Amino acid sequence: MKAVTIKDIAKTAGVSYSTVSRALSGSPEISAETRERILEICKQMNYTPNTVARAMVMKSTKLLGLILTGVNNPFMSELAYHIDRQARARGYNIVLCNSSRNTEQERELFELMLGRQVDGIIICPSGPESYESLRPYLSRIPTVFVGENLREAPESYVSVDNYRGAYIGVEYLYNLGHRDILYFGRRRGSTTHQLRAEGYAAACRDLQLTAQYCNNAFPATSIKYGYQLAKQLLSQQRTFTAIFAATDTNALGIMQAAEESGIRIPEDFSLLGFDNIRDSSLPRIQLTTVEQPKKMMASVAVDSLLDRIQSEVAGYTHRILMPTLIERSSCAPRPF
Amino acid sequence: MKAVTIKDIAKTAGVSYSTVSRALSGSPEISAETRERILEICKQMNYTPNTVARAMVMKSTKLLGLILTGVNNPFMSELAYHIDRQARARGYNIVLCNSSRNTEQERELFELMLGRQVDGIIICPSGPESYESLRPYLSRIPTVFVGENLREAPESYVSVDNYRGAYIGVEYLYNLGHRDILYFGRRRGSTTHQLRAEGYAAACRDLQLTAQYCNNAFPATSIKYGYQLAKQLLSQQRTFTAIFAATDTNALGIMQAAEESGIRIPEDFSLLGFDNIRDSSLPRIQLTTVEQPKKMMASVAVDSLLDRIQSEVAGYTHRILMPTLIERSSCAPRPF
DNA sequence: TTGAAAGCGCTAACAA
DNA sequence: TTGTTAGCGCTTTCAA
Secondary structure, three states: OOOOOHHHHHHHHOOOHHHHHHHHHOOOOOOHHHHHHHHHHHHHOOOOOOHHHHHHHHOOOOEEEEEEOOOOOHHHHHHHHHHHHHHHHOOOEEEEEEOOOOHHHHHHHHHHHHHOOOOEEEEOOOOOHHHHHHHHHHOOOOEEEEOOOOOOOOOEEEEEOHHHHHHHHHHHHHHOOOOOEEEEOOEOOOHHHHHHHHHHHHHHHHHOOOOEEEOOOEOOOOHHHHHHHHHHHHOOOOOOOEEEEOOHHHHHHHHHHHHHOOOOOOOOOEEEEEEOOHHHHOOOOOOEEEEOOHHHHHHHHHHHHHHHHHHOOOOOOEEEEOOEEEOOOOOOOOOO | OOOOOHHHHHHHHOOOHHHHHHHHHOOOOOOHHHHHHHHHHHHHHOOOOOHHHHHHHHOOOOEEEEEEOOOOOHHHHHHHHHHHHHHHHOOOEEEEEEOOOOHHHHHHHHHHHHHOOOOEEEEOOOOOHHHHHHHHHHOOOOEEEEOOOOOOOOOEEEEEOHHHHHHHHHHHHHHOOOOOEEEEOOEOOOHHHHHHHHHHHHHHHHOOOOOEEEOOOEOOOOHHHHHHHHHHHHOOOOOOOEEEEOOHHHHHHHHHHHHHOOOOOOOOOEEEEEEOOHHHHOOOOOOEEEEOOHHHHHHHHHHHHHHHHHHOOOOOOEEEEOOEEEOOOOOOOOOO
């Protein structure tokens, strides 16, 4: 069970162990003949290089910390999948941790990642306050934030243009004939949600619509919170022909409430989401929504992080991606 | 940006660096006074112990490899979430990789994990053939398989009792009055699916029902494959009042096909799934299903792996958990 | 082209 | 109670 090391190889090959190291690293200062011979022996002896030892001397673990609020969330899990792919393609692996949207946890995880000598960190922060809370660590380790962003943070992040996303959502509904569009849902203290609300407001202004809100702040985004609020909303007289939900998850809660009240979507009102999580594409759900391009976000996050690590240049990048509208069947032309 | 080490601490504290090490590890052979003093200095200097260096000498990285076919799959992502929680609670972290259900990848990932000196591996294998393909590595590193199992594998695994799960599923449908139950879907070469089919067959035998199958082997489990097969099935004369789908994902495909054909569930036929993935609990879907207890599986997998690592005893464990039936609204009493 | 030796940051056995 | 030292497996100067 004891692993074979470079020394074992050296011994059976009858060379010094630095020669073995050279053979393995593909160094030019070694004869092709000995290289072949050594490589052959490595194979025979089932040698696997010890990445940990290498990391010690190279001062690089080729490990990236990935801190998510929770992989079980479908948005996060998709992100995680693509981050792994992209990172692996560039020779890095992922240490995954869940913060449970807890700022204290996030700090502990940074400490932990620092100790593990990861080369960089990708984090989906609990909220904008994470930027402040994590500040002391950000000078110690290259970090990129994904998803939640700050308006003017001096840190790298990649996010979607939430303002613009909301704007095109309203436009879409408008073009379908809707004039009474209610904006639904908001997570407390989230810049993302703030920006979406602003985009909605701006579009309403530009299109001469009256903005309507049903967005008491939720402590978190969940189907349940959306459901509870929607239940209340739908028990009253309807003043809208379409609802624009701040997130797909909220939209799902609305669907559930509508279902229970015998209200049909899109016949009785149209429903538009934001995020395009996996759930939204399921049969019977088929939620029309503004998409966050998760694969692209993952790829951009990894690239910008690795570029920073490898080029050793300080500074930061903001990458704002454009959301697109995914048409499914929860929106219909306004009935006349 | 250069990290402070134990030596820096020693220097400013005016002690040898082994003393610092002792202070940090909470060794008893050090005076309380110097310990306090050193700890204070560590805090002031922002010292973070280098886990990599520690791993080298301790010969333990406190890292667990987690190899999934893909975290983006909702079953996997839930498993991953709970595995992280449980592992962290026991002082371990997770290196996550996706195999994309590719046996060659799996082998490469084992090689990689071995190089990274992880203390153990948890893998959701591509299929039963992984046991064979991975055999050479299994003697080199403690491994536990989750999900897919082999009937008599001399390796540790945790899985649900698939046979029993299918059996109770049929019983449930039977008690609802159904006598014509069709079994739907199968993944090629999967022991899990094989066992479910056997459980179904046994229940039919015991309850004197005629088994009916619609289970051409799928290359993988996906909504699309389920949909395509269901489309075909539903275009014919119905010979059943209930369908038992091999997986929730297949059931989702059936739902979609039914939806398109104007066939109602559960009014026209009942639909029972297996797995209880997150999707199944969504509004409008509300799939009745046999649950795999994912949190428990995660917890058992981590515990059995760590127990093996820590106790250093060789051997293996099979842990088979009992599935339970989750009642939602895709099944109804047989119409008379 | 190869070998010897130092050192990465830490733990632990042995001395003092 | 504290210090000295060896060594974990590797890369990389510097010499030969």
